[in-house]
Amino acid sequence: MTAIFSLPHSAIAPRSRSPFVKKFLANKGAVLGAAVLLLFILAALLAPWIAPHDPLKANFLAVRKAPSLIYWMGTDELGRDLFSRLLWGARSSLLAGGVSVVIAMAIGVPLGLLGGYFGGKLEAVISRVMEALLSCPFLVLAIALGAFLGPSLTNAMIAIGLSAMPIFARLTRGQVLTIKHEDYLEGARAIGLPDRWIILRYVLPNVMSPLVVQATLTIASAILAEASLSFLGLGQQPPSPSWGSMLNTAKNFMEQAPWMSIAPGVAIYITVLCFNLLGDGLRDALDPKG
C-alpha cells in the first residue's frame, strides 16, 4: 500500500531545478529583462524616499520646464516634477499589472480546472461562456467593463482582470485535457482519492508551468491595458500619477512640452518589453523540447 501511495508522489516530483535555472540564465534577454524589472519594482517601492519632489505639489513658477539639473525629466502643465511622478506612477502601473493577473488567474484557473477535469455539461457551459468573452477584443471588453464599474484604478484592475480571465480558463482546460488520462492520475482515482485532492495535489502542479509563462506575458498586456484605460480617463484619476494618465495630459501639450510624453511612454515601453523578454525566457527554459 505504501508503494502505491508513493507512486504518484514520485511521478509528480519536481524536476531538478538546475537545468531550468541554467537554461534561463543562458538567455541574456530574459536575464536583462528580469534585472530591469527588479530595478523598476525597487524604484516603485522606494518612491517616497527617492523621489526628489512631491509628485502632487503644483509649482506655477515652474510650469512646463524642459529637463534640467533640478527637474531631470522636466515638469508638467502644473509645474509638477515629471521624474517624481514617474516613480510614483510606477506603483500604479506595476500594481495594476500584478493585481489584474491575480484576478484573472483566481477566476480563470479554477474554471479551467473544473471544466477540464470533470468534462461533460460543466465543461460545455464554461467553454461556451469563455468563447463568448473571447469573441470581444480584450481592450474593447476592458473599456466596456471599466465604464460599467466607473473610473478608478481599482475598477480598471478588476476590468482588466475579468477581460484576461478567459485566456487562463482556456489554457488551464487545455492543459488539464492533455494530462487527464496520465497513469498517475488514473492511479490516484483508482485508490479512491477525492477529486478535490487530486485536482489540487496532482493536476494543478502539473499544469502550472505554462500558466506561469502566460501570467508573465499577461502582466505585460495588463500594464498596456491599464495605461490605455488611464489614457482614456477610465483608470487612475488625477491628481494621482499613472503612466497612462500622464500620457493623456501630455498629448495636449505636444508642441509646447514634448518631453511630457517621452518619460511615461518610455517607462511603459521598457516595462512591457522586459515582461515580454522574461516571459519568452521562462517559456524557453520550461520547454522540455528546448
Place this chain on the structure above:
Amino acid sequence: MLMFILRRLLSAIPTLILVSLFVFTLQKLLPGDPVLAMAGEERDPAVMEYLRDKYRLNDPIPVQYLNWFGNVLTGDFGTSLRTEQPVTTLLASKLPVTLELAVLALLIALLIGIPTGIISSVRKGTVVDYGANVIALSGISIPHFWLGILLIMVFAVKLQWLPASGFVPMGEDFGQNLKTLILPAFVLGAGLSGILMRHTRSAMLEVLRTDYVRTARAKGLRPRTVILKHALRNALMPIVTLTTLLFGELLGGAVLTEQVFSIPGFGKMIVDAVFNRDYAVVQGVVLCIAIGFLLLNLLADVLYRMINPRLRTAS
C-alpha cells in the same frame, strides 16, 4: 467543405447568443439613467416618462432583451439615444472607415513582418536575427497611443508632412485620404508586424529542418528557390490563418488609435458612446465586432482546411 462551414456556423450561434446576453446585461448595469441625459436640464417627469415609453425602458429586462435581440436579427440595432439616428446607419457610416484603416494596417504588417521573419530564420543566430527579434518585440511592447503621439510630433508638428488628425473619405480625395490614414495604419501595423515576424520566423525554422528542404538543397537548387518555393510555401500555412485572426485584433486595437488621430471609425464611436451612456450604440458596436470576430475565426478554419491538403482529404 460546405457541411463543415454549416457545422461551424451552427456552433457559433450559442456563442453569439451569449455575447448578445452579455452585451445587453452589461449595458443595463451601466451606472446612470440615459433618460436623464436626454430629458434636458428641466427633467420634466412627463417628458421622462414619454422617453421611457418610447424606448420601452419600462418593460421588464428579459422582455427588453428579447425585443432588442429580435430586432437585431432583422438588422435593427435600435436608435442612438444621443443623435436619434438609427444605430445601423451609424454602423454603416463608421464601418468602412475602420475597415480601410485595418486593411491598410494589415498590409503594412504583412510587408514588414513576413520578409523580416524569413530573413531572420535564414540568418538564425546572427546580428540580423537578434536585431529583427528586438524590433519585433519592441513592436509588440510599444503602447500604440504613445507611438501615435510620437509620430504626430515628428511628422505632423516638426516636419509638417502629414496631418496630425482628422479623416478625409476616399471618395472625396484619395491622396488626402491616404495622408490621413498612413500614420494610424503604421501605428496599428507596427504591433502586428512584430507578431507576424515571430510566427514567420518560427514556422520557417521548423520547415527549414525538414527532409524535403534538405533534399531540395542536396539536388543543388539555388538557396533562393529552396527558401521561397519549397520552405516559404509550407511555412505560410499557419501564417495565413494567423493573419485572419489578427485582422480581428485590429478592430479592437483601432479603439485607441482612432481616439489619438480623431478618426471617425468604430473605435472612436465606442469610446464616445461609453462616455455618453449611449447604450444602443455600445451594444451595436460590440455585437458587430463580436460577429466579425466569429466570422474571422470561421474564415481562419476554412482557409486552414483549404490550404492543408491533409485536412482536406480527411474531411
